[in-house]
């Protein structure tokens with residue numbers, strides 16, 4: 001069902017890899033709600049080619065950008081503004097990559113060069129995106145920027161590894177840049193802290209099946225799906241949330257404030 005919440009709005013969506021990606025689901029919902037889009041991902045991801053199916057469905061151009069490369073980001077914003085014929089109203093940062101996680105390095109044995117890259121791709125990239133937009137004055141008054149995060153920024157999930165630190169940094173950049181952009185142009189910057197979700201990045205976490213089942217049992221509403229996350233992002237891009245900024249917003253079926261549930265107790269008594 002569409003409410004036309006994003007009618008006339010123009011947005012950039014980073015991170016749609018395949019149809020399971022949270023960014024992919026969000027692009028479809030934004031399109032349904034009347035937004036015009038530009039899709040972006042790392043050149044290596046574009047070579048997989050799947051994004052072209054999404055581009056066709058949402059009638060959007062695809063512009064490659066490695067989020068750790070300022071020239072790529074500048075080109076992306078320039079071409080997007082040219083395509084839209086004006087400034088950008090919303091941005092979804094749906095990007096994550098843990099090099100130590102990927103290469104099976106335990107947290108206490110991390111390789112610091114890989115870790116630098118992890119923090120750059122997964123966290124400082126939000127600063128890079130905002131900085132690029134800031135320098136070019138590319139965001140409209142009251143624009144909305146959303147980045148995706150996970151509760152491992154606040155609580156320990158041992159196998160989430162270095163990504164926990166990356167998410168803590170991402171949430172801090174959200175607050176710090178959110179302050180400056182709010183003062184300058186009423187731009188909102190928030191993170192959405194999503195339930196575990198079966199995607200390429202999600203499934204990279206060791207023991208993911210146990211992890212996602214535990215979260216399901218620990219959430220009064222159950223785990224939030226990628227499509228439900230997309231719905232929530234739509235509300236944050238809309239004019240209905242104009243005064244929400246610098247927040248970490250839990251979208252997790254109640255997991256973050258639950259101590260224990262009947263379902264978990266039942267399981268433990270078995």
Ligand SMILES: NC(=O)c1ccc[n+]([C@@H]2O[C@H](COP(=O)([O-])OP(=O)(O)OC[C@H]3O[C@@H](n4cnc5c(N)ncnc54)[C@H](O)[C@@H]3O)[C@@H](O)[C@H]2O)c1
Pocket residue numbers: 014015016017018020021022023041042045065066067068093094095096097121148149150193194195196197198199200201202203
């Ligand atoms: N899946 C989950 O369980 C879960 C839970 C909470 C938060 N998140 C977050 O949601 C976001 C999206 O992840 P997802 O689960 O949809 O997985 P995904 O693998 O579909 O998306 C991750 C994206 O990051 C992109 N990316 C990686 N390096 C990049 C670079 N250098 N430049 C540009 N793009 C790059 C990838 O190409 C990919 O499209 C991530 O920030 C992730 O940490 C995921």
